[in-house]
Amino acid sequence: MADQPVIKEYTNGEVTVIWKPDTCIHSGICLKGLSRVFDLKQRPWINMEGATSEEIVTLVRECPSKALSIKGVRFKEPDHSDREIILIPHGPMIVKGGGTVQNRKQQDVFHETVSFCRCGRSKKHPYCDGTHAKKKEE
Ligand code: SF4
Ligand code: FES
Structure with missing residues:
Protein backbone atom coordinates (compact mmCIF):
# COMPACT_ATOMS: atom_id res chain seq x y z
CA MET A 1 0.00 0.00 0.00
CA ALA A 2 1.30 3.49 -0.85
CA ASP A 3 2.48 5.66 2.06
CA GLN A 4 -0.04 8.26 3.19
CA PRO A 5 1.21 11.84 2.65
CA VAL A 6 2.39 13.55 5.84
CA ILE A 7 0.03 16.31 7.01
CA LYS A 8 0.67 18.26 10.20
CA GLU A 9 -1.36 20.92 11.97
CA TYR A 10 -0.25 23.82 14.14
CA THR A 11 -2.70 26.07 15.96
CA ASN A 12 -2.83 29.09 18.24
CA GLY A 13 -6.45 28.39 19.12
CA GLU A 14 -7.65 30.93 16.58
CA VAL A 15 -6.19 29.75 13.26
CA THR A 16 -4.73 26.39 12.30
CA VAL A 17 -1.90 26.08 9.79
CA ILE A 18 -1.81 22.86 7.77
CA TRP A 19 1.63 21.76 6.62
CA LYS A 20 2.19 19.22 3.83
CA PRO A 21 5.96 18.69 3.66
CA ASP A 22 5.82 16.55 0.51
CA THR A 23 4.34 19.51 -1.39
CA CYS A 24 6.95 22.10 -0.32
CA ILE A 25 9.13 23.39 -3.16
CA HIS A 26 11.66 25.05 -0.80
CA SER A 27 11.04 28.58 -2.00
CA GLY A 28 12.01 29.92 1.42
CA ILE A 29 9.21 32.49 1.29
CA CYS A 30 7.87 31.45 4.70
CA LEU A 31 11.32 31.47 6.33
CA LYS A 32 12.23 34.89 4.95
CA GLY A 33 8.79 36.40 5.25
CA LEU A 34 7.99 35.52 8.87
CA SER A 35 11.04 34.04 10.57
CA ARG A 36 9.50 34.52 14.03
CA VAL A 37 7.01 31.80 13.07
CA PHE A 38 8.73 29.70 10.41
CA ASP A 39 12.18 28.65 11.56
CA LEU A 40 13.79 25.34 10.63
CA LYS A 41 16.12 25.58 13.63
CA GLN A 42 13.28 25.41 16.14
CA ARG A 43 10.99 22.50 17.05
CA PRO A 44 8.25 22.54 16.11
CA TRP A 45 9.44 24.54 13.12
CA ILE A 46 6.17 26.53 13.06
CA ASN A 47 5.75 28.67 16.18
CA MET A 48 2.15 29.85 16.18
CA GLU A 49 2.87 32.28 19.03
CA GLY A 50 5.51 34.14 16.98
CA ALA A 51 3.10 36.51 15.22
CA THR A 52 -0.53 37.54 15.08
CA SER A 53 -3.08 35.32 13.37
CA GLU A 54 -3.44 37.95 10.65
CA GLU A 55 0.30 37.99 9.94
CA ILE A 56 0.38 34.19 9.77
CA VAL A 57 -2.60 34.01 7.40
CA THR A 58 -1.07 36.71 5.16
CA LEU A 59 2.19 34.77 4.93
CA VAL A 60 0.54 31.40 4.35
CA ARG A 61 -1.30 32.91 1.43
CA GLU A 62 2.09 33.58 -0.19
CA CYS A 63 3.16 29.92 -0.14
CA PRO A 64 3.52 29.11 -3.85
CA SER A 65 3.09 25.34 -3.54
CA LYS A 66 0.18 25.29 -1.07
CA ALA A 67 2.37 23.21 1.25
CA LEU A 68 1.08 25.69 3.82
CA SER A 69 -2.62 26.39 4.08
CA ILE A 70 -5.12 27.56 6.66
CA LYS A 71 -7.62 25.00 7.88
CA GLY A 72 -11.13 25.78 6.71
CA VAL A 73 -10.10 28.83 4.65
CA ARG A 74 -10.25 29.22 0.90
CA PHE A 75 -8.51 32.41 -0.10
CA LYS A 76 -10.45 34.92 -2.17
CA GLU A 77 -9.46 35.54 -5.75
CA PRO A 78 -7.02 38.47 -5.75
CA ASP A 79 -7.13 41.57 -7.90
S1 SF4 B 1 6.60 29.08 1.43
FE1 SF4 B 1 5.66 27.09 1.04
S2 SF4 B 1 6.86 26.20 -0.62
FE2 SF4 B 1 8.07 27.87 0.22
S3 SF4 B 1 9.39 26.91 1.76
FE3 SF4 B 1 7.58 27.65 2.82
S4 SF4 B 1 6.22 25.89 2.82
FE4 SF4 B 1 7.76 25.47 1.28
S1 FES C 1 11.70 21.69 -10.06
FE1 FES C 1 12.51 22.97 -11.61
S2 FES C 1 12.57 24.93 -10.71
FE2 FES C 1 11.76 23.67 -9.14
Missing part, protein backbone atom coordinates in the same frame (compact mmCIF):
# COMPACT_ATOMS: atom_id res chain seq x y z
CA HIS A 80 -5.03 40.66 -10.95
CA SER A 81 -3.77 44.22 -11.33
CA ASP A 82 -1.16 43.55 -8.63
CA ARG A 83 0.43 40.56 -10.40
CA GLU A 84 4.05 40.08 -9.42
CA ILE A 85 6.74 37.78 -10.83
CA ILE A 86 9.70 36.67 -8.74
CA LEU A 87 12.66 34.67 -10.06
CA ILE A 88 14.23 32.44 -7.41
CA PRO A 89 17.97 31.93 -8.10
CA HIS A 90 18.50 28.33 -9.32
CA GLY A 91 14.79 27.74 -8.69
CA PRO A 92 11.32 28.48 -9.98
CA MET A 93 9.57 31.53 -11.30
CA ILE A 94 6.89 32.51 -8.83
CA VAL A 95 3.82 34.29 -10.15
CA LYS A 96 1.52 36.03 -7.71
CA GLY A 97 -1.87 37.40 -8.61
CA GLY A 98 -3.44 34.67 -10.70
CA GLY A 99 -3.71 34.05 -14.42
CA THR A 100 -4.26 31.41 -17.10
CA VAL A 101 -1.71 28.88 -18.32
CA GLN A 102 -2.24 27.72 -21.89
CA ASN A 103 -0.81 24.26 -22.41
CA ARG A 104 -0.99 22.20 -25.57
CA LYS A 105 -3.29 19.73 -23.81
CA GLN A 106 -5.09 21.86 -21.27
CA GLN A 107 -5.77 25.28 -19.87
CA ASP A 108 -5.12 25.92 -16.19
CA VAL A 109 -6.61 28.87 -14.39
CA PHE A 110 -4.93 29.82 -11.15
CA HIS A 111 -6.12 32.40 -8.66
CA GLU A 112 -3.35 32.54 -6.13
CA THR A 113 0.42 32.11 -6.19
CA VAL A 114 1.99 29.41 -8.37
CA SER A 115 5.58 28.51 -9.21
CA PHE A 116 6.83 27.46 -12.64
CA CYS A 117 9.83 25.19 -13.10
CA ARG A 118 12.89 26.85 -14.62
CA CYS A 119 15.32 23.97 -14.15
CA GLY A 120 13.56 21.54 -16.51
CA ARG A 121 13.67 18.68 -13.97
CA SER A 122 10.19 18.92 -12.44
CA LYS A 123 7.94 15.90 -12.77
CA LYS A 124 4.93 18.23 -12.60
CA HIS A 125 5.97 20.40 -15.52
CA PRO A 126 5.30 23.31 -16.07
CA TYR A 127 5.03 23.65 -12.30
CA CYS A 128 7.94 23.39 -9.89
CA ASP A 129 7.86 20.30 -7.64
CA GLY A 130 10.98 21.07 -5.60
CA THR A 131 13.33 18.88 -7.63
CA HIS A 132 15.64 21.85 -8.28
CA ALA A 133 16.60 21.76 -4.58
CA LYS A 134 17.69 18.12 -4.74
CA LYS A 135 21.13 16.93 -5.80
CA LYS A 136 21.35 15.97 -9.49
CA GLU A 137 22.44 12.37 -8.79
CA GLU A 138 19.35 11.66 -6.61
Whole structure:
Protein backbone atom coordinates (compact mmCIF):
# COMPACT_ATOMS: atom_id res chain seq x y z
CA MET A 1 0.00 0.00 0.00
CA ALA A 2 1.30 3.49 -0.85
CA ASP A 3 2.48 5.66 2.06
CA GLN A 4 -0.04 8.26 3.19
CA PRO A 5 1.21 11.84 2.65
CA VAL A 6 2.39 13.55 5.84
CA ILE A 7 0.03 16.31 7.01
CA LYS A 8 0.67 18.26 10.20
CA GLU A 9 -1.36 20.92 11.97
CA TYR A 10 -0.25 23.82 14.14
CA THR A 11 -2.70 26.07 15.96
CA ASN A 12 -2.83 29.09 18.24
CA GLY A 13 -6.45 28.39 19.12
CA GLU A 14 -7.65 30.93 16.58
CA VAL A 15 -6.19 29.75 13.26
CA THR A 16 -4.73 26.39 12.30
CA VAL A 17 -1.90 26.08 9.79
CA ILE A 18 -1.81 22.86 7.77
CA TRP A 19 1.63 21.76 6.62
CA LYS A 20 2.19 19.22 3.83
CA PRO A 21 5.96 18.69 3.66
CA ASP A 22 5.82 16.55 0.51
CA THR A 23 4.34 19.51 -1.39
CA CYS A 24 6.95 22.10 -0.32
CA ILE A 25 9.13 23.39 -3.16
CA HIS A 26 11.66 25.05 -0.80
CA SER A 27 11.04 28.58 -2.00
CA GLY A 28 12.01 29.92 1.42
CA ILE A 29 9.21 32.49 1.29
CA CYS A 30 7.87 31.45 4.70
CA LEU A 31 11.32 31.47 6.33
CA LYS A 32 12.23 34.89 4.95
CA GLY A 33 8.79 36.40 5.25
CA LEU A 34 7.99 35.52 8.87
CA SER A 35 11.04 34.04 10.57
CA ARG A 36 9.50 34.52 14.03
CA VAL A 37 7.01 31.80 13.07
CA PHE A 38 8.73 29.70 10.41
CA ASP A 39 12.18 28.65 11.56
CA LEU A 40 13.79 25.34 10.63
CA LYS A 41 16.12 25.58 13.63
CA GLN A 42 13.28 25.41 16.14
CA ARG A 43 10.99 22.50 17.05
CA PRO A 44 8.25 22.54 16.11
CA TRP A 45 9.44 24.54 13.12
CA ILE A 46 6.17 26.53 13.06
CA ASN A 47 5.75 28.67 16.18
CA MET A 48 2.15 29.85 16.18
CA GLU A 49 2.87 32.28 19.03
CA GLY A 50 5.51 34.14 16.98
CA ALA A 51 3.10 36.51 15.22
CA THR A 52 -0.53 37.54 15.08
CA SER A 53 -3.08 35.32 13.37
CA GLU A 54 -3.44 37.95 10.65
CA GLU A 55 0.30 37.99 9.94
CA ILE A 56 0.38 34.19 9.77
CA VAL A 57 -2.60 34.01 7.40
CA THR A 58 -1.07 36.71 5.16
CA LEU A 59 2.19 34.77 4.93
CA VAL A 60 0.54 31.40 4.35
CA ARG A 61 -1.30 32.91 1.43
CA GLU A 62 2.09 33.58 -0.19
CA CYS A 63 3.16 29.92 -0.14
CA PRO A 64 3.52 29.11 -3.85
CA SER A 65 3.09 25.34 -3.54
CA LYS A 66 0.18 25.29 -1.07
CA ALA A 67 2.37 23.21 1.25
CA LEU A 68 1.08 25.69 3.82
CA SER A 69 -2.62 26.39 4.08
CA ILE A 70 -5.12 27.56 6.66
CA LYS A 71 -7.62 25.00 7.88
CA GLY A 72 -11.13 25.78 6.71
CA VAL A 73 -10.10 28.83 4.65
CA ARG A 74 -10.25 29.22 0.90
CA PHE A 75 -8.51 32.41 -0.10
CA LYS A 76 -10.45 34.92 -2.17
CA GLU A 77 -9.46 35.54 -5.75
CA PRO A 78 -7.02 38.47 -5.75
CA ASP A 79 -7.13 41.57 -7.90
CA HIS A 80 -5.03 40.66 -10.95
CA SER A 81 -3.77 44.22 -11.33
CA ASP A 82 -1.16 43.55 -8.63
CA ARG A 83 0.43 40.56 -10.40
CA GLU A 84 4.05 40.08 -9.42
CA ILE A 85 6.74 37.78 -10.83
CA ILE A 86 9.70 36.67 -8.74
CA LEU A 87 12.66 34.67 -10.06
CA ILE A 88 14.23 32.44 -7.41
CA PRO A 89 17.97 31.93 -8.10
CA HIS A 90 18.50 28.33 -9.32
CA GLY A 91 14.79 27.74 -8.69
CA PRO A 92 11.32 28.48 -9.98
CA MET A 93 9.57 31.53 -11.30
CA ILE A 94 6.89 32.51 -8.83
CA VAL A 95 3.82 34.29 -10.15
CA LYS A 96 1.52 36.03 -7.71
CA GLY A 97 -1.87 37.40 -8.61
CA GLY A 98 -3.44 34.67 -10.70
CA GLY A 99 -3.71 34.05 -14.42
CA THR A 100 -4.26 31.41 -17.10
CA VAL A 101 -1.71 28.88 -18.32
CA GLN A 102 -2.24 27.72 -21.89
CA ASN A 103 -0.81 24.26 -22.41
CA ARG A 104 -0.99 22.20 -25.57
CA LYS A 105 -3.29 19.73 -23.81
CA GLN A 106 -5.09 21.86 -21.27
CA GLN A 107 -5.77 25.28 -19.87
CA ASP A 108 -5.12 25.92 -16.19
CA VAL A 109 -6.61 28.87 -14.39
CA PHE A 110 -4.93 29.82 -11.15
CA HIS A 111 -6.12 32.40 -8.66
CA GLU A 112 -3.35 32.54 -6.13
CA THR A 113 0.42 32.11 -6.19
CA VAL A 114 1.99 29.41 -8.37
CA SER A 115 5.58 28.51 -9.21
CA PHE A 116 6.83 27.46 -12.64
CA CYS A 117 9.83 25.19 -13.10
CA ARG A 118 12.89 26.85 -14.62
CA CYS A 119 15.32 23.97 -14.15
CA GLY A 120 13.56 21.54 -16.51
CA ARG A 121 13.67 18.68 -13.97
CA SER A 122 10.19 18.92 -12.44
CA LYS A 123 7.94 15.90 -12.77
CA LYS A 124 4.93 18.23 -12.60
CA HIS A 125 5.97 20.40 -15.52
CA PRO A 126 5.30 23.31 -16.07
CA TYR A 127 5.03 23.65 -12.30
CA CYS A 128 7.94 23.39 -9.89
CA ASP A 129 7.86 20.30 -7.64
CA GLY A 130 10.98 21.07 -5.60
CA THR A 131 13.33 18.88 -7.63
CA HIS A 132 15.64 21.85 -8.28
CA ALA A 133 16.60 21.76 -4.58
CA LYS A 134 17.69 18.12 -4.74
CA LYS A 135 21.13 16.93 -5.80
CA LYS A 136 21.35 15.97 -9.49
CA GLU A 137 22.44 12.37 -8.79
CA GLU A 138 19.35 11.66 -6.61
S1 SF4 B 1 6.86 26.20 -0.62
FE1 SF4 B 1 5.66 27.09 1.04
S2 SF4 B 1 6.22 25.89 2.82
FE2 SF4 B 1 7.76 25.47 1.28
S3 SF4 B 1 9.39 26.91 1.76
FE3 SF4 B 1 8.07 27.87 0.22
S4 SF4 B 1 6.60 29.08 1.43
FE4 SF4 B 1 7.58 27.65 2.82
S1 FES C 1 12.57 24.93 -10.71
FE1 FES C 1 11.76 23.67 -9.14
S2 FES C 1 11.70 21.69 -10.06
FE2 FES C 1 12.51 22.97 -11.61
